[in-house]
Amino acid sequence: MIELITATQLDYFDNIYIEAKEDKVERDDFIITETKRGIEMLRVVKPNYHVPKDNIVEPDGRFVRRATEEDVETFHNNQSLAQEALGFCKEAVVKEGLDMQLVNAKYTLDRKKLIFNFTADERVDFRNLVRVLATRFKTRIELRQIGVRDEAKYLGGIGPCGRAHCCSTFLGDFVPVSIQMAKNQDLSLSPTKISGACGRLMCCLNYEDEYYEDAREQMPDVGQTIETPDGRAVVIGMNILDLVVKVKYKDDYIREYHCDELNAAGGVQ
Template sequence: MNMLKIIKVTQLDYYDNIYITCSDDSIERGDYIVAETKRGLELLNVVKGTYEIPKDNIVEPDGKFLRLATEEDLIKFKSNEEKAEAALEFCAKAIKDEKLNMNLVNAKFTLDMKKLIFNFTADDRVDFRALVRILATRFKTRIELRQIGVRDEAKYLGGIGPCGRAHCCSTFLGDFVPVSIQMAKNQDLSLSPSKISGACGRLMCCLNYEDEYYEDARTKLPDVGAKVKTPAGIGRVIGINILDLAVRVKGSDDYIEEYGEEDIDKLEVVK
């Protein structure tokens, strides 16, 4: 089987897992490296050191390892960040002058400053050819404008979620996972958009984290409203507690009994 040596890395300014080829077995988690990626020359942080995978398990690496980063590289990166902030302000003014319907998110220079990348969101396609000419004339480098989605925007900008912690997408969640409204239903959460939506306006990524447990737990519990036969007689399920695997049953005499995990097997659903 053909094997490929790679490392898992992320950006320094936001969390975005990418995989690059690396034949140096000494690279470890926490190292700063310089790599040639699809975006250009980048300074990256190693999330997982050199390891082998079958070539068939990866479609195409995002780039290749060049060398370990030096102190000068780190200083250069910080300097580029300051220049990118100034470029962001200039671009925002140019967008306003050109009356373009786009929302600028951030700007970033590659490490060698051969490319300046602007990320933006927009409801529709934008003809930004005139803007590119203005930016290229001003900064004397290659300009790339990338239209991103609202989830990526939240990742770039960061923020605090309703849980009180920093957004998952901008701290540790390197890849977005599919999230559905059924996951919220499985957890008996309010389906109000304001309760289950993140800063991006889409369903919160964390709905996916425990969904497997909730799906499994639901198979062990009768549905609310189901008629069940209990040791005390026939009753109707009026509530379930998925976390404790408990069921509340109301009997014909209106007496309410709770059955815990050890008693669930004693309940028989009556058709």
């Protein structure tokens, strides 16, 4: 299987398509593919690699051939034309009085389709807008309503970690993220601390959640009385990453123990 990307849209292709053309692709190669969106030029972000049987996904399209210099030039020309189309569409949206915010526009490589992505709070009746755009650009028009996460994915940006948004670089499908994940990791529940550029919970909360859940099963809760190597004490804090528990004794003496030490002493009572 090979993994490709264009405008932060990840696609997966079965290696059989490439083998049939006797072409070997490497990272950063450009190839021409046929996807559900149409004929596109994509950049390879991960060349052929083995995929476990349980992780196999349905291919997103068909490999056609390697891209030529002419294809690259056409791609860049299409980008310029798409930007002009985006400006025209924004004016048309205002004239039509539609409550929608355009995110971007993109031509397929053969210019047989012009795709506009937009966000909106409610469903939008854009049938007349499609007619206006089709008359102006003489091609098939497709308007797609996307969510705020998809908008951040297309627009890109820098996260609080100082790196490019995960969704704009390597994430494929969005994984559900819950507030419980932030609680498991003892993070601040302030929306400004755990929300991404899209305004939703940060996708990275999911990355270490499994570890924190497993670690918490080995550790007592704050406020519990446990048996330690030096007697009974109350848990007042913990370091989940290091599996260290902080306790306080009746004489206010505070000490830290590793979970292994507590388990050997009898653990939670």
